[in-house]
Amino acid sequence: LTVGPPPTPIPNPQVVATDFLEVNREELQRWVRGEPGAFDWSPFIQHVCKIEGRGEPWQEKERRLRGRLRRILPIDVHCADPLGAPLRPPADALLSTFCLEAVSPDRAAFGRALLNVGSMLRPGGHALLLGALGESFYLAGAARLPVVPLDEDDVRGALSDAGFTIRDFRSYAMPPALRTAVDDVQGVFFVHAQKPLEG
Ligand SMILES: C[S@@+](CC[C@H](N)C(=O)[O-])C[C@H]1O[C@@H](n2cnc3c(N)ncnc32)[C@H](O)[C@@H]1O
Known part of the structure; x- marks a missing residue:
């Protein structure tokens, strides 16, 4: 998970990178x-x-x-305060790739993780999320790691439940040439979502 500068330039932007x-x-x-x-x-x-x-x-x-x-x-995205304490100042934008679905045992946990990471954004802040659709596992060396298989509606529903407005949602089906034995991913989603200005 990476928290970073917004799409519009701000003076002296800082990037905060995180990993478990x-x-x-x-x-x-x-x-x-x-x-x-x-x-x-x-x-x-x-x-x-x-x-x-x-x-x-x-x-x-x-x-x-x-x-x-x-x-x-x-960071632990399963904690209400993923960094252990509120991010100060809260982030203007947040980028997370192939993380939340890969570390969540089920859709409910994915939704809670989204809510948790969303708490690091300021009101009106932007989230850019990339992730796997229909994936149930991936291999990291010898380890076979479980992934919660999501469809597009799962992602849209979790974003809406977490209070985000979806600005752009795109996805593609994994072309056969990119289907390898290291996972069973069926597609990839790309989301730009925004937290409301109020609340
Ligand atoms: C599938 S990898 C994705 C890595 C990278 N973002 C990418 O796009 O290739 C999942 C990442 O989630 C991290 N992770 C595992 N458990 C986590 C947790 N509870 N909270 C946050 N990150 C976690 C792992 O260390 C790993 O870096």
């Missing part, structure tokens, strides 16, 4: 510090520069992102 596992947080920390042997995110940053098409040198984007990533915090 210390090993994952340490890996990210190594990248921020530029340590040798850290995971190399540069192909992804180069790709983003390419699709943004602004001619920004990728090294500049990487440098800026490193500078903005000030906090890497432990």
Whole structure:
């Protein structure tokens, strides 16, 4: 789960990155510090520069992102206060990818997790969520990890129950070429949702 800057520019935006596992947080920390042997995110940053098409040198984007990533915090999306204490200031925007459904035993838990992470957003804040549709497991090395299989209506219902307004909802069915043995994902959803300005 990553909490970050909003779609419209704000002065001096900061990015707060979070993960449940210390090993994952340490890996990210190594990248921020530029340590040798850290995971190399540069192909992804180069790709983003390419699709943004602004001619920004990728090294500049990487440098800026490193500078903005000030906090890497432990999180548990199953807690009402996922960070252990309210995020101060609350986030303008929140990005979560393939997390909530992968760590929830059932749809009710997915809905509660969405409500919990939504509490880190300011009123009017934006959530960008990507996740798996119809997935029941994925393999991480030798481990077979369960996933709650969701359909589009499950995601829409959970967003509405958590008080979000859906601004954009897209999904695609996994093309056969991308179906591999590491999971049984049927599709992917992309959501832009917003918390109401009041309440
Ligand atoms: C399927 S991975 C997705 C990772 C990454 N966001 C991505 O898109 O590839 C699920 C992530 O959820 C994290 N996780 C596990 N339990 C969690 C919990 N209770 N609260 C928050 N994150 C959790 C794992 O450490 C892992 O990084």
